[in-house]
Amino acid sequence: MTQSTAQVHPAQAPVTDQPMLVVDDLRTVIQTARGPLKAVDGVSLILRKGEALGIVGESGSGKSVLGRTIMGLHRTEGPITVTGKVLLDGIDVQALERKQLTELWGSKVGMVFQDPLTALNPVKKVGVHLTETVRKHRGLNRAQARERALELLDLVGIPDSRRRIDQYPHELSGGMRQRVVIAMALANEPELLIADEPTTALDVTVQRQILDLLDRLRAELGMALILISHNLGVVAGRTDRVAVMYAGRVVETADARSLFTQPHHPYAEALLAAIPDLDEPPHLRLAAIDGSPPDMSAPPPGCRFAPRCRYAQDDCVAVAPVLDGPGGHLFACHHPVNAGSLPDERGER
Amino acid sequence: MSTTVEPAPAPAPPRPKLRRRRTDGRLRGILGRLVELVLVLLVVSFGTFALVSLMDVDPAVSILGEGYAAEDYEKVREELGLNDPMIVRYFDWLGGALTGDLGQSVVPPYHDVVDRILAALPVSVELAALGMGMALLFSIPLAMWSAYHAGGRIDRFVSAGTFAVLSLPSFLVGLLVILVFSNTLGWFPRAEWSRLSEGLGDNLYHAFLPALTIALAETAMFTRILRNDLIGTLQEDFILAAKAKGMGTVHVLFSDALRPSSFSLITLMGISLGRLIGSTVIVEYLFALPGMGTLVIGAANTGDYVTVQGTVLVIAVIYVVTNALIDLSYGYLDPRVRRSHV
Ligand SMILES: Nc1ncnc2c1ncn2[C@@H]1O[C@H](COP(=O)(O)OP(=O)(O)O)[C@@H](O)[C@H]1O
Ligand SMILES: [Mg+2]
Numbered sequence: 037m038t039q040s041t042a043q044v045h046p047a048q049a050p051v052t053d054q055p056m057l058v059v060d061d062l063r064t065v066i067q068t069a070r071g072p073l074k075a076v077d078g079v080s081l082i083l084r085k086g087e088a089l090g091i092v093g094e095s096g097s098g099k100s101v102l103g104r105t106i107m108g109l110h111r112t113e114g115p116i117t118v119t120g121k122v123l124l125d126g127i128d129v130q131a132l133e134r135k136q137l138t139e140l141w142g143s144k145v146g147m148v149f150q151d152p153l154t155a156l157n158p159v160k161k162v163g164v165h166l167t168e169t170v171r172k173h174r175g176l177n178r179a180q181a182r183e184r185a186l187e188l189l190d191l192v193g194i195p196d197s198r199r200r201i202d203q204y205p206h207e208l209s210g211g212m213r214q215r216v217v218i219a220m221a222l223a224n225e226p227e228l229l230i231a232d233e234p235t236t237a238l239d240v241t242v243q244r245q246i247l248d249l250l251d252r253l254r255a256e257l258g259m260a261l262i263l264i265s266h267n268l269g270v271v272a273g274r275t276d277r278v279a280v281m282y283a284g285r286v287v288e289t290a291d292a293r294s295l296f297t298q299p300h301h302p303y304a305e306a307l308l309a310a311i312p313d314l315d316e317p318p319h320l321r322l323a324a325i326d327g328s329p330p331d332m333s334a335p336p337p338g339c340r341f342a343p344r345c346r347y348a349q350d351d352c353v354a355v356a357p358v359l360d361g362p363g364g365h366l367f368a369c370h371h372p373v374n375a376g377s378l379p380d381e382r383g384e385r
Numbered sequence: 386m387s388t389t390v391e392p393a394p395a396p397a398p399p400r401p402k403l404r405r406r407r408t409d410g411r412l413r414g415i416l417g418r419l420v421e422l423v424l425v426l427l428v429v430s431f432g433t434f435a436l437v438s439l440m441d442v443d444p445a446v447s448i449l450g451e452g453y454a455a456e457d458y459e460k461v462r463e464e465l466g467l468n469d470p471m472i473v474r475y476f477d478w479l480g481g482a483l484t485g486d487l488g489q490s491v492v493p494p495y496h497d498v499v500d501r502i503l504a505a506l507p508v509s510v511e512l513a514a515l516g517m518g519m520a521l522l523f524s525i526p527l528a529m530w531s532a533y534h535a536g537g538r539i540d541r542f543v544s545a546g547t548f549a550v551l552s553l554p555s556f557l558v559g560l561l562v563i564l565v566f567s568n569t570l571g572w573f574p575r576a577e578w579s580r581l582s583e584g585l586g587d588n589l590y591h592a593f594l595p596a597l598t599i600a601l602a603e604t605a606m607f608t609r610i611l612r613n614d615l616i617g618t619l620q621e622d623f624i625l626a627a628k629a630k631g632m633g634t635v636h637v638l639f640s641d642a643l644r645p646s647s648f649s650l651i652t653l654m655g656i657s658l659g660r661l662i663g664s665t666v667i668v669e670y671l672f673a674l675p676g677m678g679t680l681v682i683g684a685a686n687t688g689d690y691v692t693v694q695g696t697v698l699v700i701a702v703i704y705v706v707t708n709a710l711i712d713l714s715y716g717y718l719d720p721r722v723r724r725s726h727v
Pocket of ligand 1: 066067068073075093094095096097098099100101102111112332
């Protein structure tokens with residue numbers, strides 16, 4: 037697997053340039069009442085410093101669990117097993133003690149959450165959300181931390197920051213709250229930001245503003261970004277590379293241009309066809325894909341997309357396709373679409 | 386999670402106007418609260434007063450003792466105002482109560498009721514407060530530990546332990562506490578009380594065991610209720626967000642999770658505190674302490690209805706006022722409540 041991830045950036049990654057993130061054959065198994073659930077099932081990724089990666093897939097495909105596993109952060113302290121490797125700027129996240137992890141969280145890697153209504157503590161003022169993290173990581177005193185908090189509110193474009201800083205989250209609009217969440221994640225200028233559906237819960241007009249803000253901040257701070265969304269349209273034009281996830285696996289990954297113009301996996305093709313207009317209400321059922329993702333505690337054999345795939349043949353159900361492909365455009369499919377652009381041996385349909 | 390399609394923010398009205406309206410609303414809310422409180426207190430005081438008519442004693446007989454003359458009997462009843470209509474007697478009594486006069490005990494040595502209450506109340510309040518404080522001190526860390534490892538071995542152990550304590554009657558808990566700490570270990574005295582005026586150390590030393598007895602049952606209850614609420618809170622996104630920005634476990638538990646999880650606990654505490662001041666009876670009895678429970682039981686046994694009325698009234702007022710304060714504290718716990726006119 038390490039071999040195949042190395043192919044992701046054959047030319048782009050010189051040996052001396054340590055990647056921001058290396059994920060190798062990552063598996064996250066959650067023990068549930070219905071048995072073990074493989075939420076992430078063998079994912080490999082590489083992200084260079086300053087690069088933006090989009091992770092796209094329907095709800096339930098394991099994007100959030102992947103994002104959290106990369107940080108070594110889980111929603112519960114319950115039984116979760118992680119195998120494989122995550123190297124964050126060369127640091128093996130799996131091997132860290134809890135205390136070392138908390139040093140990493142919020143300083144080297146930050147996270148933005150889907151729902152700004154729930155990601156802020158209702159009983160804490162806006163300012164406290166920001167000051168506590170800079171005081172912890174930068175050892176600032178109260179006054180310095182407050183200055184920094186005001187600076188951050190300005191940075192994320194919250195007007196009237198001197199008043200806002202002493203307000204409670206419920207006194208702010210959804211968009212403003214998401215800006216606060218972003219400010220919170222950026223407070224210590226992390227090198228990697230993981231934004232998990234940062235605009236899904238927002239009004240469409242606000243969505244674009246928040247995405248533009250993330251874009252701008254990434255450029256200003258030179259950080260790497262993982263932008264997670266169920267909507268390919270959200271990552272379009274804002275990411276260098278895109279990974280499409282289905283049922284816990286990456287089924288196709290390529291540089292953004294190549295994926296948008298020549299998707300090879302039927303699922304990626306369907307997602308592309310299903311890009312909702314940014315002016316539509318979010319969370320509409322993807323029109324172009326019938327059926328729903330498999331039950332992850334009992335995924336189908338072979339290609340997991342086969343039961344919903346209109347190109348599926350017998351071998352799809354029998355043998356699981358491996359993620360492979362020419363020139364950094366990898367896909368896991370026996371019968372890829374847009375095969376004309378592929379070298380001969382995989383081009384049969 | 387519902388998708389929130391945010392309504393376009395309404396154009397903000399000019400600020401000063403908004404401010405004034407809010408303050409008015411809050412003021413009206415508090416005034417409404419006060420009126421409500423006064424009404425409740427009136428009902429409670431009337432209930433307390435009427436209670437005596439349920440007591441199977443004739444106050445005049447209590448005073449005269451056996452073998453009285455009929456005209457003496459009538460005279461005493463007249464003096465006590467017992468022949469007046471009940472409503473008149475009630476307002477007489479209430480008027481006295483409002484000016485700090487709850488009458489005199491009808492049995493020798495005819496103490497002033499207010500004096501007796503002033504002597505007994507600090508004992509009960511101290512026991513209740515200490516018991517409460519101890520219970521919080523034990524239950525908050527215990528609930529956090531349990532909730533943080535929900536479903537794990539620690540959690541199951543705590544759950545079984547608290548259940549066991551809850552299923553023991555409090556006199557048994559008291560007896561066990563006395564047996565262990567007083568009789569066997571000999572660390573603490575029993576059947577002695579030392580007033581606060583005689584020195585804090587001595588006072589606390591004597592109050593420790595009874596307070597512990599009270600605290601044990603309360604701890605069990607607090608732990609269970611706080612654990613459940615904490616488990617819910619720990620699932621919240623803002624907890625994950627706090628972890629994700631590097632806050633340590635202790636910070637997350639105390640600074641992020643505790644306050645949003647303490648609504649049920651605060652409510653329960655209010656009920657317990659009010660209740661305990663009168664119902665430390667068993668503990669006061671076991672440890673022979675001169676508190677409100679001992680006072681009211683003694684008075685009831687001797688037919689001293691004036692003392693009973695006064696004592697019950699004070700306990701009821703404390704109960705009602707405590708719970709009103711608890712209601713107000715929700716505004717502190719959740720700033721969102723503050724807006725809704727409490
Ligand atoms: N804490 C958990 N307990 C049980 N199942 C979970 C938990 N977290 C995630 N899952 C399951 O893991 C799968 C992937 O979830 P998630 O990563 O949230 O999907 P996505 O973010 O792509 O919508 C889903 O089937 C979900 O039900
Ligand atoms: Mg998700």
